[in-house]
Amino acid sequence: MFYCCPEIGCNNATLLEDATGLHCPNGHLFPYAQGTKVPVFASESENVNEYTSENAAEIHDNSLRWLFDTFETDEPSLRKTLIAKLDLRKGMKILVTGAGAGNDLSYLVESMAGEGVIFAQDISKQMLLVGAERSYAELHDSGVEFFFSVSDATNLPFLDNIFDAAYHFGGLNLFPDIQKGIAEMNRVVKFGGKIVVGDEGVAPWLKQTEYGQMLIKNNPLCAYDAPLSLLPESAKSVKLSWELDYYFYVIEFTVSNSAPRINIDIPHVGKRGGSIRTRYFGQMEGIDPTLRDKLYTEAEKQGISRVAYLESLLKKGIS
Numbered sequence: 001m002f003y004c005c006p007e008i009g010c011n012n013a014t015l016l017e018d019a020t021g022l023h024c025p026n027g028h029l030f031p032y033a034q035g036t037k038v039p040v041f042a043s044e045s046e047n048v049n050e051y052t053s054e055n056a057a058e059i060h061d062n063s064l065r066w067l068f069d070t071f072e073t074d075e076p077s078l079r080k081t082l083i084a085k086l087d088l089r090k091g092m093k094i095l096v097t098g099a100g101a102g103n104d105l106s107y108l109v110e111s112m113a114g115e116g117v118i119f120a121q122d123i124s125k126q127m128l129l130v131g132a133e134r135s136y137a138e139l140h141d142s143g144v145e146f147f148f149s150v151s152d153a154t155n156l157p158f159l160d161n162i163f164d165a166a167y168h169f170g171g172l173n174l175f176p177d178i179q180k181g182i183a184e185m186n187r188v189v190k191f192g193g194k195i196v197v198g199d200e201g202v203a204p205w206l207k208q209t210e211y212g213q214m215l216i217k218n219n220p221l222c223a224y225d226a227p228l229s230l231l232p233e234s235a236k237s238v239k240l241s242w243e244l245d246y247y248f249y250v251i252e253f254t255v256s257n258s259a260p261r262i263n264i265d266i267p268h269v270g271k272r273g274g275s276i277r278t279r280y281f282g283q284m285e286g287i288d289p290t291l292r293d294k295l296y297t298e299a300e301k302q303g304i305s306r307v308a309y310l311e312s313l314l315k316k317g318i319s
């Protein structure tokens with residue numbers, strides 16, 4: 001059981017399964033969608049969007065056709081290019097967020113050499129159930145096991161560090177909290193695993209051109225920036241690129257358990273002196289600027305850095 005309770009206060013409690021759905025020890029029930037084994041974690045009424053209408057999958061198919069015709073490319077090439085960034089291998093266990101009608105699943109299966117486990121989630125029951133149906137029909141003997149859930153990508157019902165990789169294509173700009181959506185993918189992927197996310201967002205140098213303005217008028221989501229500033233502090237090997245003529249940004253990074261670490265005590269040689277530690281943590285109150293200038297002149301006369309001279313004065317004064 002890789003699912004856990006996403007409700008606040010349940011601390012990712014593991015769930016028990018019965019014929020009706022998944023149960024948490026604190027009484028939360030996540031029922032299976034009618035006639036399926038797909039647990040529903042997210043409330044539909046709270047998450048109404050363009051993908052929750054009855055014929056959402058059909059509308060999405062049409063918009064994908066428009067997309068690939070407009071950018072004069074084909075769906076398999078684009079999807080394979082993006083999925084290649086995940087460095088998938090046979091037998092991996094991976095997560096797809098905002099999986100929609102499952103258009104990526106066959107390419108993911110191919111990249112896993114027909115062996116592994118795919119968890120696909122989407123907040124829209126309409127989209128996800130079409131995805132589940134299509135994959136049962138087309139991929140049931142692919143060698144890869146599938147688990148579908150209706151859930152919110154910004155509050156995933158999965159235990160920490162259980163996936164080898166996570167993937168998201170299209171939909172990130174719609175998340176109520178993009179940073180939380182990325183943080184959730186980061187939480188559930190093992191250290192060393194890769195995350196790839198992409199969505200509409202015209203490259204910054206094209207936004208003000210006629211090309212960029214046409215695309216933004218056509219779809220305001222294209223005005224979004226690639227959310228680099230929303231990556232976790234521990235993200236490693238970060239890469240940003242664009243696909244479809246700079247229409248879609250793609251961010252890839254490796255999950256790690258450590259923020260950048262440096263030696264902050266290496267002294268600077270030169271007029272100012274000090275180190276990263278003294279310059280950042282040793283900030284003091286403002287002093288009389290004339291006194292400050294005198295201190296600078298005196299330090300220069302003595303041939304020592306400003307920090308070294310100031311520290312020597314303080315030490316003498318305080319002792």
Ligand SMILES: C[S@@+](CC[C@H](N)C(=O)[O-])C[C@H]1O[C@@H](n2cnc3c(N)ncnc32)[C@H](O)[C@@H]1O
Nearest residue numbers: 051098099100103122123124152153169170171
């Ligand atoms: C443009 S579609 C992309 C579908 C699919 N990834 C593809 O490439 O065809 C965006 C999807 O993101 C889903 N989505 C939007 N907000 C979501 C959220 N908070 N959690 C999970 N899925 C979400 C929508 O329901 C929709 O299916």
